[in-house]
Amino acid sequence: xxxxxxxxxxxxxxxxxxxxxxxxxxxxxxxxxxxxxxxxxxxxxxxxxxxxxxxxxxxxxxxxxxxxxxxxxxxxxxxxxxxxxxxxxxxxxxxxxxxxxxxxxxxxxxxxxxxxxxxxxxxxxxxxxxxxxxxxxxxxxxxxxxxxxxxxxxxxxxxxxxxxxxxxxxxxxxxxxxxxxxxxxxxxxxxxxxxxxxxxxxxxxxxxxxxxxxxxxxxxxxxxxxxxxxxxxxxxxxxxxxxxxxxxxxxxxxxxxxxxxxxxxxxxxxxxxxxxxxxxxxxxxxxxxxxxxxxxxxxxxxxxxxxxxxxxxxxxxxxxxxxxxxxxxxxxxxxxxxxxxxxxxxxxxxxxxxxxxx
Amino acid sequence: xxxxxxxxxxxxxxxxxxxxxxxxxxxxxxxxxxxxxxxxxxxxxxxxxxxxxxxxxxxxxxxxxxxxxxxxxxxxxxxxxxxxxxxxxxxxxxxxxxxxxxxxxxxxxxxxxxxxxxxxxxxxxxxxxxxxxxxxxxxxxxxxxxxxxxxxxxxxxxxxxxxxxxxxxxxxxxxxxxxxxxxxxxxxxxxxxxxxxxxxxxxxxxxxxxxxxxxxxxxxxxxxxxxxxxxxxxxxxxxxxxx
Amino acid sequence: xxxxxxxxxxxxxxxxxxxxxxxxxxxxxxxxxxxxxxxxxxxxxxxxxxxxxxxxxxxxxxxxxxxxxxxxxxxxxxxxxxxxxxxxxxxxxxxxxxxxxxxxxxxxxxxxxxxxxxxxxxxxxxxxxxxxxxxxxxxxxxxxxxxxxxxxxxxxxxxxxxxxxxxxxxxxxxxxxxxxxxxxxxxxxxxxxxxxxxxxxxxxxxxxxxxxxxxxxxxxxxxxxxxxxxxxxxxxxxxxxxxxxxxxxxxxxxxxxxxxxxxxxxxxxxxxxxxxxxxxxxxxxxxxxxxxxxxxxxxxxxxxxxxxxxxxxxxxxxxxxxxxxxx
Numbered sequence: 024x025x026x027x028x029x030x031x032x033x034x035x036x037x038x039x040x041x042x043x044x045x046x047x048x049x050x051x052x053x054x055x056x057x058x059x060x061x062x063x064x065x066x067x068x069x070x071x072x073x074x075x076x077x078x079x080x081x082x083x084x085x086x087x088x089x090x091x092x093x094x095x096x097x098x099x100x101x102x103x104x105x106x107x108x109x110x111x112x113x114x115x116x117x118x119x120x121x122x123x124x125x126x127x128x129x130x131x132x133x134x135x136x137x138x139x140x141x142x143x144x145x146x147x148x149x150x151x152x153x154x155x156x157x158x159x160x161x162x163x164x165x166x167x168x169x170x171x172x173x174x175x176x177x178x179x180x181x182x183x184x185x186x187x188x189x190x191x192x193x194x195x196x197x198x199x200x201x202x203x204x205x206x207x208x209x210x211x212x213x214x215x216x217x218x219x220x221x222x223x224x225x226x227x228x229x230x231x232x233x234x235x236x237x238x239x240x241x242x243x244x245x246x247x248x249x250x251x252x253x254x255x256x257x258x259x260x261x262x263x264x265x266x267x268x269x270x271x272x273x274x275x276x277x278x279x280x281x282x283x284x285x286x287x288x289x290x291x292x293x294x295x296x297x298x299x300x301x302x303x304x305x306x307x308x309x310x311x312x313x314x315x316x317x318x319x320x321x322x323x324x325x326x327x328x329x330x331x332x333x334x335x336x337x338x339x340x341x342x343x344x345x346x347x348x349x350x351x352x353x354x355x356x357x358x359x360x361x362x363x364x365x366x367x368x369x370x371x372x373x374x375x376x377x378x379x380x381x
Numbered sequence: 382x383x384x385x386x387x388x389x390x391x392x393x394x395x396x397x398x399x400x401x402x403x404x405x406x407x408x409x410x411x412x413x414x415x416x417x418x419x420x421x422x423x424x425x426x427x428x429x430x431x432x433x434x435x436x437x438x439x440x441x442x443x444x445x446x447x448x449x450x451x452x453x454x455x456x457x458x459x460x461x462x463x464x465x466x467x468x469x470x471x472x473x474x475x476x477x478x479x480x481x482x483x484x485x486x487x488x489x490x491x492x493x494x495x496x497x498x499x500x501x502x503x504x505x506x507x508x509x510x511x512x513x514x515x516x517x518x519x520x521x522x523x524x525x526x527x528x529x530x531x532x533x534x535x536x537x538x539x540x541x542x543x544x545x546x547x548x549x550x551x552x553x554x555x556x557x558x559x560x561x562x563x564x565x566x567x568x569x570x571x572x573x574x575x576x577x578x579x580x581x582x583x584x585x586x587x588x589x590x591x592x593x594x595x596x597x598x599x600x601x602x603x604x605x606x607x608x609x610x611x612x613x614x615x616x617x618x619x620x621x622x623x624x
Numbered sequence: 625x626x627x628x629x630x631x632x633x634x635x636x637x638x639x640x641x642x643x644x645x646x647x648x649x650x651x652x653x654x655x656x657x658x659x660x661x662x663x664x665x666x667x668x669x670x671x672x673x674x675x676x677x678x679x680x681x682x683x684x685x686x687x688x689x690x691x692x693x694x695x696x697x698x699x700x701x702x703x704x705x706x707x708x709x710x711x712x713x714x715x716x717x718x719x720x721x722x723x724x725x726x727x728x729x730x731x732x733x734x735x736x737x738x739x740x741x742x743x744x745x746x747x748x749x750x751x752x753x754x755x756x757x758x759x760x761x762x763x764x765x766x767x768x769x770x771x772x773x774x775x776x777x778x779x780x781x782x783x784x785x786x787x788x789x790x791x792x793x794x795x796x797x798x799x800x801x802x803x804x805x806x807x808x809x810x811x812x813x814x815x816x817x818x819x820x821x822x823x824x825x826x827x828x829x830x831x832x833x834x835x836x837x838x839x840x841x842x843x844x845x846x847x848x849x850x851x852x853x854x855x856x857x858x859x860x861x862x863x864x865x866x867x868x869x870x871x872x873x874x875x876x877x878x879x880x881x882x883x884x885x886x887x888x889x890x891x892x893x894x895x896x897x898x899x900x901x902x903x904x905x906x907x908x909x910x911x912x913x914x915x916x917x918x919x920x921x922x923x924x925x926x927x928x929x930x931x932x933x934x935x936x937x938x939x940x941x942x943x944x945x946x947x948x949x950x951x
Contacts, residue, residue: 087758136935140942143688143898146758147890148934150690154887155931162927284883288766295759338774347774350766357759358749435843461845473840475833482829489845492826531844 026216028223032303034368041303044310048208052201053193059317065204065272067313068211069265074293074305075218076261081291082300083222084254085234086142089287090149093156094130094259096281098122098266100160100167103276106175107168115178119267123260130259134252157282172277181206181271200272207268214261219302221257230254231300285346289316292353298363307364320345386449388413388539388570389434394443396426396433396594403429405594406443411539411587414568416561418581418602420616421591427574428470430591431543434572435467436460448538462489464538470547470574472528476517480508483516483527487534494535501530504560522553529560539570546577558583578616582606590615637903637945641910648917655797660916666804668912669811670873672905674866674885675892676818677859683899684835684855687747687757691765692889693882695860697772698738699731699867700877704781706730712786720786727868735864736857742768743856765882773879780878783871807869814862815905822901831855835899891930895937897944906945907937 032038047054051064073095080086101122105114133152137145160167167173177199179185185199195201221227233240233247241247270276280286289312297308320342327340339347356363362370387410396404404426411417419427432438434445436457445453452460461467475483484501487493502509505526511519516527525545532540545561546554558580564571565584575581581588585602598605598615605611649657678692706727712719746764750756785803792801822828834841834848842848870885871877892911896903914933919926937945 081755085755087755136938140894140938141898143682143754144894144938146688147894151887151891151931151934155928158927288762291759291762335774343778344770344774346766347770350763350770354746354760354763354767357756357763358746361753361756437839437843456847457839457842458845458847461843467843469840469843473837473843475836475840477832477836478829485826485829486833486841486844486846 028216028220030219030223030302032365032369034372037303037307037365037368037372040307044306052204053195056195058200061200061204062272063313063317065207066317067310068204068207069268069272070290070293070309070313071306072211072214072265072268073262074290074297074309075215075302076258076265077290078294078297078299078302078305079218079222079230079254079261080258081294082298082302082304083227083234084230084251086251086255087146088149088255088258089146089284090133090152090156091258091262091290092282092284092287093153094126094262095266095269095286096156096160096276096278097126097129098263098268099270099276099281100173100266101125101263102267102270103173103175104166106177106270107173109176111178112180115271119264119271122267123263126259126263127256130255131252134248134255137248137251153282153284153287157278157284160278160282168277170278172275172280174275177203177271177274203272207272210264210268214264215302215306218261222302226250226253234300288346288349288353292349292356294363295353295356295361296363298365298367298369299361301363301365301369304363304365311364316345323348387411388448389572390444390446391430391434392444392446394430394433394440394445396429396438397441398429398438403594404433404440407433407591407594408596409589409599411570411572413538413570415586416565416569416571416573416584417587417589418585419572419574419589419591420576420578420581422617423576425591426594427591428543429594431467431469431541431572431574434460434541435465458489464536466532466535466537466540468528468532468540468542468545470543472524474516474519474524474527474531477515479513479515480511480519480527481513483531484534487531490535497534497536501534504563505530522549522557525549525553525557526560529557533564533569539572540564541572543574544576545573546575546580554580578612637906637941640945641906641913644910644913644917648913648921651917651921656920658796658798659800660920661913662798662800662804662808664913664916665909666801666807666811666873666912667915668909669807670866670869671888671892671912672811672866672908673814673869674863675889675896675908676814676901676904677862677866678889679893679896679899679901679904680818680862681856681859682893684831685747685852686754687856688761688898689747689859690758690761690886691742691768692860692863693884693886694765694768694772695735695739695863695882696867696870696885696889697769697877697879697882699735699864700783700871700881701772701776701781701867702731702734702864703727703868703871704776704783704877707783707786717788720788723786724789724868724872728865731864731868732861735867736861738768739857739860740853742860743853747856765886769879769882776877776879778879780876782876783874785872785875789872803873807873810869811905811908814865815901818901888930891934893944895934895944897941897947900944900946903944903946 032041048064048068052061055064073091077091080088080091098119099122102115102118105118105121108114133148136148140148161170176182180199181203182199186196188197222230229240229245229250232243233245233250237247266281269281273280293308293312294305295308296311297306298304323340323342323345327337327342330336330340338344360367389411391407391409394404394407395402407426407430409430419430421427429438433440436455440453443453444451447460447463447465450463452463475486484498485492507523508526508530511523516524519527529542529545545557549557554577561571561584573581573584582602588600588602588605589596590598645661648660674696677695678689682688707723710723710726712723742764746760747757750760789803789806792799822832830841830846830851834851838848867881870881888911892907893904895910896905896907911930911933914929915926918929
């Protein structure tokens with residue numbers, strides 16, 4: 024429980040879901056062999072970090088930013104640019120570190136700007152920044168490879184062709200990608216626990232106080248700007264870390280996979296569906312969304328084929344209209360189910376734990 | 382004949398604001414054609430009572446009746462359209478509009494009648510001088526005159542005024558008291574919240590005193606004005622010393 | 625707070641525009657400058673048309689509608705639909721203007737109608753929760769865009785401008801396009817109409833009063849909620865209007881139009897000052913001109929012009945050039 028910073032899931036079902044998720048991710052390469060399953064599991068891990076970092080902003084601090092992809096992209100491009108020139112672990116680590124550092128600096132600069140402008144401006148400015156980084160990555164071909172992005176090779180230990188053992192271990196032939204997976208797993212687990220520690224620290228509680236009532240928090244003597252800036256910087260840093268892992272895992276980076284607006288929508292959905300302000304919700308939401316993308320989205324094509332002949336139905340069910348359904352789900356969740364999965368389960372647990380009021 | 386049915390009646394009204402329980406069962410009757418004054422210390426629930434009547438807060442329990450009809454939980458515009466004018470504590474003057482423009486919005490049915498405006502200008506001549514000035518440039522007293530003038534620029538059955546004397550210079554208070562006194566002579570029904578006891582005494586027929594979200598005293602203004610000990614007990618020394 | 629349309633007493637923000645124009649004139653030949661200036665003003669007017677609704681809605685309702693771009697796209701597609709249905713090959717100026725006016729009317733009706741539905745289904749349900757309100761408009765914008773792809777397809781649709789609105793004339797060696805001048809005229813017209821409506825009509829007074837003190841407006845017997853709905857519909861109708869003009873300018877429409885333009889719209893309302901009509905007009909012209917000048921002088925810098933301009937203005941005036949609280 025110390026590990027969880029005494030932040031218990033709250034509801035038995037939530038605890039069970041999380042335990043199952045942890046076990047499944049820990050043994051994914053053995054449970055579900057195959058390149059695609061490994062890629063899906065790694066993507067879940069990376070998006071857990073990304074969604075959790077965003078939850079720190081949206082859920083805990085009440086800041087609506089659309090620039091989380093920019094930081095994710097900076098981390099990814101940091102690694103990609105560093106590894107494009109060859110080089111091994113040192114380049115990987117330096118690239119990731121540079122991506123994180125630039126992200127944190129940029130987040131701090133934006134927080135300083137937000138000192139001067141209204142909160143509502145901030146959301147709009149982040150949207151402009153997100154678009155700007157996306158266009159920059161597409162246009163600055165010399166550095167980023169433009170729309171095509173960068174393809175590079177990773178250190179031998181985590182490269183596809185690497186097989187440290189001749190014999191299979193527990194029925195699985197250990198390869199570079201499996202090692203990369205466990206590296207990502209370790210970093211994700213550590214990041215998540217650190218984030219859990221952060222939100223349950225006095226700092227995290229101040230963030231929530233600011234979210235509930237910024238004026239009151241200010242009156243109590245908290246430096247709201249300082250806390251918001253620090254939260255933004257942390258969120259940016261972890262997002263960049265996730266981006267670095269993404270680049271390492273995919274071995275390529277392009278604007279579409281790291282900077283697109285639909286990616287931002289994915290992150291928003293993960294946090295909102297999972298439950299804002301719970302962190303556990305971000306983990307659940309990231310898992311649900313990634314699984315849906317890999318296994319439900321192709322299902323739409325089958326549905327579209329089946330619905331041929333019905334007016335508009337094939338067009339509505341076209342896999343390209345995936346965003347339409349995400350948008351609908353998003354609006355429905357925000358409107359009718361704002362606590363998300365984790366928040367609702369927790370509320371239920373709290374309601375039954377509290378003695379009835381006389 | 383027994384007491385006629387009051388124009389406005391609150392029965393056991395409770396109001397919550399967020400987590401706070403402000404009104405704990407307010408019973409109040411405002412008879413037609415008289416001036417009723419609501420007194421009480423800061424935080425007793427006077428403003429909350431007025432805001433609950435006009436529908437800006439919602440009563441969680443109890444009933445509010447106006448002219449025989451239940452208005453509990455109705456929307457503010459619907460309550461106002463029954464003929465209730467409300468002058469809030471902050472006066473509710475539109476500071477970015479001119480005085481003339483403020484008066485154009487006095488009546489939801491359309492521009493107010495010129496004859497009626499003339500009467501208001503007669504009561505508050507300074508408003509005529511400032512006719513084209515932005516209301517934000519008026520002094521506190523002038524704003525209060527604008528607020529009350531706007532409220533009486535059209536026919537209303539009940540005038541609710543929240544602390545008109547607040548923050549005004551004594552000379553302004555006197556002028557305002559005189560204007561309200563002429564309304565009283567015209568048998569206008571008024572519900573007045575006032576901390577200035579002299580003003581309350583000059584205008585009030587009936588009085589009710591609030592404490593902790595309840596009415597703790599009700600009676601004739603004259604009786605309370607005559608009983609210094611009662612005033613001290615109900616309102617504290619600071620208010621009684623206004624005399 | 626103070627009125628949506630109140631002019632700031634401070635003359636400095638108004639000098640930015642002529643200063644920028646003078647600066648550009650110093651850097652290029654007069655004929656090029658004239659062409660670029662007219663084109664820039666036209667772009668500015670289109671931006672103004674697209675942005676004014678957003679700033680009005682925010683000023684009155686405190687709702688920042690992230691789906692605003694979707695209504696611009698809607699207007700653009702309506703323009704395609706109307707001009708395709710009524711081809712006026714070789715018709716005169718009157719016929720061309722008639723068809724364009726019809727497209728504008730149809731777009732405004734569709735934008736306003738859909739705005740009412742949008743307000744009813746999305747905005748009202750999360751009233752009083754700003755964070756959820758932002759999220760819901762983001763989601764609504766995605767739905768709007770995707771539905772338009774379903775209805776109109778994902779491929780770009782060509783929208784040839786009516787013959788009579790093509791071409792232009794040469795003055796002092798500068799090429800001035802007919803359509804651009806028309807856009808400038810329309811922008812000025814809408815600006816003047818909005819300004820007059822807010823300052824001269826009873827409805828406008830009511831809107832300004834509601835911006836300042838909604839409770840008091842209701843205590844006077846006015847149904848502020850209906851007013852809000854009306855303004856929301858007017859705002860989305862104006863967005864659709866902007867979409868028509870934009871589509872005719874670009875000659876091509878895709879469902880991404882709104883998403884592309886919303887950034888510029890946001891920059892315009894931020895620079896102008898959220899809720900300010902005059903600020904919106906000034907900022908739109910500024911952005912249009914700056915974009916054109918920089919695009920001509922240093923094309924490589926065009927990418928960052930908008931954002932640089934926004935940051936510069938915000939550092940100078942954190943609440944925009946002509947913020948509505950006039951301070």
